[in-house]
Amino acid sequence: xxxxxxxxxxLMVLFLGVSSFVLAQExxxxxxxxxxxxxSLPETDFIVSKxxxxxLMTGISVNVVTYPEEQxxxxxxxxxxxxxxxxxxxxxxxxxxxxxxxxxxxTPLEPYLKPEYEVEDISKFARDLLSYEGTLYGGPVYSExxxxxxxxxxxxxxxxxxxxxMEEYEEYAKKFTQPPDLYGVAMRGLRGNGMNIYIWSEWLWxxxxxxxxxxxxxxxxxxxxxxxxxxxxxxxxxxxxxGVATYGWDDVQNAFTTGKVAMIxxxxxxxxxxxxxxxxxxxxxxxxxxxxxxxxxRFPGNYCMGFAISAVGAKTDExxxxxxxxxxxxxxxxxxxxxxxxxxxISVTRDSVFNDPEFRAKFGGDWLESTMESFRITNPNYRPLxxxxxxxxxxxxxxxxNVIAGIKPAKEALDEAAAYAAEVLKKTGKIK
Amino acid sequence: xxxxxLSSFFxxxxxxxxxxxxxxxxxxxxxxxxxxxPALIVLAAITFPxxxxxxxxxxxxxxxxxxxxxxxxxxxxxxxxxxxxSRALNSFLNTGIxxxxxxxxxxVLGLLIALLIDTYFPKATWLITLIIIPMTFPRVVVGLxxxxxxxxxxxxxxxxxxxxxxxxxxxxxxxxxxxxxxxxVDVWQWTAFIVLLLLAGFQTLPKEPFDAAKVDGASGxxxxxxxxxPLLQPVIVVALVFRVIDALRTxxxxxxxxxxxxxxxxETVDIFAYYIGISEAGRISxxxxxxxxxxxxxxVLITIFLRFSEQWQEEMY
Numbered sequence: 001x002x003x004x005x006x007x008x009x010x011l012m013v014l015f016l017g018v019s020s021f022v023l024a025q026e027x028x029x030x031x032x033x034x035x036x037x038x039x040s041l042p043e044t045d046f047i048v049s050k051x052x053x054x055x056l057m058t059g060i061s062v063n064v065v066t067y068p069e070e071q072x073x074x075x076x077x078x079x080x081x082x083x084x085x086x087x088x089x090x091x092x093x094x095x096x097x098x099x100x101x102x103x104x105x106x107t108p109l110e111p112y113l114k115p116e117y118e119v120e121d122i123s124k125f126a127r128d129l130l131s132y133e134g135t136l137y138g139g140p141v142y143s144e145x146x147x148x149x150x151x152x153x154x155x156x157x158x159x160x161x162x163x164x165x166m167e168e169y170e171e172y173a174k175k176f177t178q179p180p181d182l183y184g185v186a187m188r189g190l191r192g193n194g195m196n197i198y199i200w201s202e203w204l205w206x207x208x209x210x211x212x213x214x215x216x217x218x219x220x221x222x223x224x225x226x227x228x229x230x231x232x233x234x235x236x237x238x239x240x241x242x243g244v245a246t247y248g249w250d251d252v253q254n255a256f257t258t259g260k261v262a263m264i265x266x267x268x269x270x271x272x273x274x275x276x277x278x279x280x281x282x283x284x285x286x287x288x289x290x291x292x293x294x295x296x297x298r299f300p301g302n303y304c305m306g307f308a309i310s311a312v313g314a315k316t317d318e319x320x321x322x323x324x325x326x327x328x329x330x331x332x333x334x335x336x337x338x339x340x341x342x343x344x345x346i347s348v349t350r351d352s353v354f355n356d357p358e359f360r361a362k363f364g365g366d367w368l369e370s371t372m373e374s375f376r377i378t379n380p381n382y383r384p385l386x387x388x389x390x391x392x393x394x395x396x397x398x399x400x401x402n403v404i405a406g407i408k409p410a411k412e413a414l415d416e417a418a419a420y421a422a423e424v425l426k427k428t429g430k431i432k
Numbered sequence: 433x434x435x436x437x438l439s440s441f442f443x444x445x446x447x448x449x450x451x452x453x454x455x456x457x458x459x460x461x462x463x464x465x466x467x468x469x470p471a472l473i474v475l476a477a478i479t480f481p482x483x484x485x486x487x488x489x490x491x492x493x494x495x496x497x498x499x500x501x502x503x504x505x506x507x508x509x510x511x512x513x514x515x516x517x518s519r520a521l522n523s524f525l526n527t528g529i530x531x532x533x534x535x536x537x538x539x540v541l542g543l544l545i546a547l548l549i550d551t552y553f554p555k556a557t558w559l560i561t562l563i564i565i566p567m568t569f570p571r572v573v574v575g576l577x578x579x580x581x582x583x584x585x586x587x588x589x590x591x592x593x594x595x596x597x598x599x600x601x602x603x604x605x606x607x608x609x610x611x612x613x614x615x616x617v618d619v620w621q622w623t624a625f626i627v628l629l630l631l632a633g634f635q636t637l638p639k640e641p642f643d644a645a646k647v648d649g650a651s652g653x654x655x656x657x658x659x660x661x662p663l664l665q666p667v668i669v670v671a672l673v674f675r676v677i678d679a680l681r682t683x684x685x686x687x688x689x690x691x692x693x694x695x696x697x698x699e700t701v702d703i704f705a706y707y708i709g710i711s712e713a714g715r716i717s718x719x720x721x722x723x724x725x726x727x728x729x730x731x732v733l734i735t736i737f738l739r740f741s742e743q744w745q746e747e748m749y
Contacts, residue, residue: 070711074710077496077497077710077714078496081496081499081714099497102498102500103497103499103500104499104500180594180600189605189694190691190693191691191692191693191695193712241584241585242584242585242590242600242602242605243583243584243585243602243603243605244605245605245694246605246610246690246691246693246694251583254583254585254586255585255586258585258586260585387497387498390497390712390713391712391714394707394711394712394713395712398693398695398696399695401693401694401695402694402695404694405605405607405693405694405695405697407607407694407697408695427495427501428498428501
């Protein structure tokens, strides 16, 4: 087994060496330098480790600048507003695509796509997330949905199947809660459009609420929204571990890996960490399922990170083409398959990778089924794809945290967030 | 000597004092200002442009992420918004509570520890080294480590509490406890700063007044009240001013430990300005207005404080 593996690697290296030698003959972008801003993730680290091949193949020299998660967007905003244009390619969260596109800071990727890129192969929701007004702006590096993860042994001992509905979810959460050894659920309470709001939105939709009406008036403070928020807060307050009101995704993950939490709803990519026996006490004991169904349906959340061409950095046509070349290489099908098979990265963005026999052999099972189903049914507008999102979502995050921490009643908190949202939308002219 | 140290600390404020003043005339004549000039030019170059630009920003409506909305002139609108915005006012209140409690506790504790060391272990430099260890940690690291230690589920603090038979405390997710935790961590880290300055102060005190007091039969408390404190007063002022200015800018610890939460219950002015200006929204004009008000408050506070301490000194002597 080991020998065949090694042989395979040697063959691959040989093949790559030969192919890059052949391609090196026609390096179309000789001498062009690209600066790429990204944050360090297993996904991007893998891509960066392969940069040599890309440089050899195209003649483009790539300079990578890495920022921590929270500073990446700030750096990019500052770079764009000051017109500095230090980066040609930027890594960008799907929720900020509308903001950046509307401001004219990113260039549409669509016109530069080559047929071999097979854009149709990218999961539909990921394409939608990285588009603004119907035009694709980014190539996906990473995508995820939210799903239910639970300790299988607990459910087996109790003779239960994973919860199918919100009522069952609450019922089981109550059943499993035995502090301080075991808590029913853990979910994000910490404020932020990508923190508590990322999970809370599922409750909003499931209970029949929505963000805006046809005229862009905020309506998440409707009776449905209030009920959803009360339900979410109730779950965390009564069946969550202490301190859950300020839990970020990392806290949720840590709590679950200690084995003190029965069920969590969070990102599909938790798989890698919670199934790692060196980091998790529940490795091998985790079941995966699509999120439970509420009165209005099932609403798994979604998120995607992509590479986009900076309109401020890549000014000339040649630079734009080179940037697009890089994005297509970094987010190609081959790259994604290599990422998964060589580095166990499972934030897959392409349908063909999900269906690849080798991938299925490695990651098949309830995780794969639940993830594929979640990708299929998730609504791209789970968090509204509008340029005002960040401001509205973050303010809402504060108010939802206020409710979870017991500082304000749900109605009052949501009214305040809705009033703020209306103000923002008036300023940008969406509300007349 | 002390005045010289002080004047290098507050080059601006105290240079003026010494001009009229009583003690140090270094006989530099005209070259006095000339020698300060390079430093003043550098200082002006790095402080004035951003300062004037923030004034420009504060009277316009600039939204970083919405360049298509233009940059209309709005006069004092941003300042009016501030005084009607409950979240903004809340951040000023939080900053006041944090600064007040942190500096007060640190000062009292610091004074006690400094007295203790000065009285019983005046030669123990190892003790001082030990005490200042927390100060040497970067604040972000301090925040992260405490955040983990205070985690109710996996943190060591609650583990010890439960070990002692006490209940678990929700350190960072309860509005009051979150504030208490932040104050405690800051006290843990920065009390040593007060200890250090006061100890240095103690060592510069002249011996004669103490000997005279002893001869006159003054009690320990009287010596402390009427000799130590007045003589130490300049050092106390420096220590307090530094801690207050520093505490007013509290950002890292709060940001790492609570992000200003739960809700906005630990959101300080700096964190609020950062959130609305760059992080959660691009309302840089409003953030500039908030920062200017904060600057104004700081200047007023420090001025009042220095005036008060001058008066205090006069009364003491």
